[in-house]
Amino acid sequence: MASNMKYIPEPKTAAIVGCPFSGGQPRAGVDTGPIHLVEAGLADQLKGLGWKVEFGGHHQFEEIHVDQDPPAGIVKRPRLVSQVTKEVAQTVGAHIKAGRLPVTLGGDHSLAVGTVSGTLDVFPDACLIWIDAHADINTIASTGSGNLHGMPVSFLLGLNTPEEIRNLKNPNISSENGDDSAPFEWVVPRLSSDRLVYIGLRDVDDGEKKILKDNNILAFSMHHVDKWGIAGVMERALNHVCPNRDRPIHLSFDVDALDPTVAPSTGTPVRGGLTFREGHYICEEVYETGCLVALDIMEVNPSLEDVISVNQTVAVGCSLTRCAMGETLL
Numbered sequence: 001m002a003s004n005m006k007y008i009p010e011p012k013t014a015a016i017v018g019c020p021f022s023g024g025q026p027r028a029g030v031d032t033g034p035i036h037l038v039e040a041g042l043a044d045q046l047k048g049l050g051w052k053v054e055f056g057g058h059h060q061f062e063e064i065h066v067d068q069d070p071p072a073g074i075v076k077r078p079r080l081v082s083q084v085t086k087e088v089a090q091t092v093g094a095h096i097k098a099g100r101l102p103v104t105l106g107g108d109h110s111l112a113v114g115t116v117s118g119t120l121d122v123f124p125d126a127c128l129i130w131i132d133a134h135a136d137i138n139t140i141a142s143t144g145s146g147n148l149h150g151m152p153v154s155f156l157l158g159l160n161t162p163e164e165i166r167n168l169k170n171p172n173i174s175s176e177n178g179d180d181s182a183p184f185e186w187v188v189p190r191l192s193s194d195r196l197v198y199i200g201l202r203d204v205d206d207g208e209k210k211i212l213k214d215n216n217i218l219a220f221s222m223h224h225v226d227k228w229g230i231a232g233v234m235e236r237a238l239n240h241v242c243p244n245r246d247r248p249i250h251l252s253f254d255v256d257a258l259d260p261t262v263a264p265s266t267g268t269p270v271r272g273g274l275t276f277r278e279g280h281y282i283c284e285e286v287y288e289t290g291c292l293v294a295l296d297i298m299e300v301n302p303s304l305e306d307v308i309s310v311n312q313t314v315a316v317g318c319s320l321t322r323c324a325m326g327e328t329l330l
């Protein structure tokens, strides 16, 4: 059967980008998420759907010692997260350029600064579908926690001023190899606010609500899922960012969008989330468009909760991936 993937040439190939990284948030363990997903057999599962799968091992990120990466204001680990996401952007961009579909396994959601930048480097007109309990759109000025996994979208949209970004650089930390750049100065903010849509929101800071309104960003909270059903929400979401079903789609799926009864092993669970089927329906609908060019499965944290909950969460991460890549119920 011919592939319906509009941007992935035959033989359709996926590249698993394992990112064991937890530097964008305070809790240990989320860095083992990708290891569990791969050990659960994700590569073979995708092969079973007719994909060729490349996986060359998990990313080994260079460490930056905490002493060399003090907070900038309250923003934590700016150098580390910037460097890691820059590497991820290059990796994801190279896969897309080569005609492969990168499946990035996190790791915390700060990684999406890298994955989405990689996608937009190759497809500047791509749209972004962000599935999450949180908006992850705090700016340097608005963040209350300083955790960068709550801020990736602000960098992608260019909501931080050049001066604010410049101030992330610590004047007391010497530059390396003559590189005088500030953390995240490498990010080209190519995402436009009308090519972004959120689904699943239910824990949004006041500052973030204002940012969403001020930038006219379409966001479907759980209230909208209750009101219109997931099919109604997906149709509205796709009509907004991909009206003719011909624009490249980057799907960034934070498993905390799912209800904690469905995906308990995640860093910041919030009750009242997507059901098992609602989560999978989103992925099935994205696959149906044929426009998927990159997929993120983020915030699986196997160190939290008991072994049954961990296995359940890892299994859901795998099945969401399969549904986004062509698995159907019939």
Ligand SMILES: [Mn+2]
Pocket (backbone or CB within 6 Å): 109, 132, 133, 134, 136, 149, 254, 299
């Ligand atoms: Mn997130």
